Amino acid sequence: MKQLSIIVAFAENRVIGKDNQLLWHLPADLKMFKQATSGHTIILGRKTWESLPVKPLPNRRHIVITSQKDFSFNGIEVVHSIEDAIVLCNSNEESFIVGGEQIYKQLLPFVQTLYITEVKACFDGDAFFPEINLNEWELINSEPHFADEKHKFDFTFLTYKRKS
Ligand SMILES: NC(=O)c1ccc[n+]([C@@H]2O[C@H](COP(=O)([O-])OP(=O)(O)OC[C@H]3O[C@@H](n4cnc5c(N)ncnc54)[C@H](OP(=O)(O)O)[C@@H]3O)[C@@H](O)[C@H]2O)c1
Structure with a gap:
C-alpha cells in the first residue's frame, strides 16, 4: 500500500507562502523537515521545485x-x-x-498522515493550505515551541492520522 503523508507549515490564516517563497524563517522547522524527509521520496509541484534554494535537496528522491x-x-x-x-x-x-497549494489540494484525499507546523501568526500571502475537516483526523502528537532569538514566532508541530 502507498503511504502518503503531507508535510506543511502554515500560518493561523492558512497562508503557506507569497511570491513563491516562504514567509518565515524557523530553523527548528527546517531541521524537522530535513529529518522527516531525508532518505524518502518527496512529491512537489513545479513552482515549489523552482522555489527550492538547493536543487535537488540532498538525499531525497x-x-x-x-x-x-x-x-x-x-x-x-x-x-x-x-x-x-x-x-x-x-x-x-x-x-x-x-507542496505547494495546488499539490496539497489535489493530493489531500489520498493522504493518511499530516505533519503540520502551525505558525502562530497571520501573514499576507497568496498561497494557502486547504481547509481540513478535523472530524476525519486524529491528533496523535502536539509539540509546542516558543519564540526565541532564532525563531520570531511561536509554532507547534502537529501530527494527524486519518481515522479509518
Ligand atoms: N509553507 C509550506 O510548507 C510550503 C511548502 C511548499 C510550498 N509552499 C509555498 O507554496 C507556494 C507554491 O504553491 P503553488 O500552488 O503556487 O504551486 P505548486 O503547487 O508548487 O506548483 C504548481 C504547479 O504544479 C503543476 N501542477 C499542478 N497540478 C498539476 C496537475 N494535476 N498536472 C500537471 N501539473 C500540475 C503546474 O506546473 P506547470 O505550470 O509547470 O504546468 C503548476 O503550475 C509558494 O509560495 C511556496 O513557497 C509552502
Missing part, C-alpha cells in the same frame, strides 16, 4: 509534477499528473507531499 512535457532536470523524476506521481511512489514506504 524528487517527483516533480508539471504539465510541461519538455521539463527535465538532472536527478529528479518528472510526471504530468497526480495519478502518475502516486504510481511512482514505493509501496510500504512513506512518501512526503511537500
Whole structure:
C-alpha cells in the first residue's frame, strides 16, 4: 500500500507562502523537515521545485509534477499528473507531499498522515493550505515551541492520522 503523508507549515490564516517563497524563517522547522524527509521520496509541484534554494535537496528522491512535457532536470523524476506521481511512489514506504497549494489540494484525499507546523501568526500571502475537516483526523502528537532569538514566532508541530 502507498503511504502518503503531507508535510506543511502554515500560518493561523492558512497562508503557506507569497511570491513563491516562504514567509518565515524557523530553523527548528527546517531541521524537522530535513529529518522527516531525508532518505524518502518527496512529491512537489513545479513552482515549489523552482522555489527550492538547493536543487535537488540532498538525499531525497524528487517527483516533480508539471504539465510541461519538455521539463527535465538532472536527478529528479518528472510526471504530468497526480495519478502518475502516486504510481511512482514505493509501496510500504512513506512518501512526503511537500507542496505547494495546488499539490496539497489535489493530493489531500489520498493522504493518511499530516505533519503540520502551525505558525502562530497571520501573514499576507497568496498561497494557502486547504481547509481540513478535523472530524476525519486524529491528533496523535502536539509539540509546542516558543519564540526565541532564532525563531520570531511561536509554532507547534502537529501530527494527524486519518481515522479509518
Ligand atoms: N509553507 C509550506 O510548507 C510550503 C511548502 C511548499 C510550498 N509552499 C509555498 O507554496 C507556494 C507554491 O504553491 P503553488 O500552488 O503556487 O504551486 P505548486 O503547487 O508548487 O506548483 C504548481 C504547479 O504544479 C503543476 N501542477 C499542478 N497540478 C498539476 C496537475 N494535476 N498536472 C500537471 N501539473 C500540475 C503546474 O506546473 P506547470 O505550470 O509547470 O504546468 C503548476 O503550475 C509558494 O509560495 C511556496 O513557497 C509552502
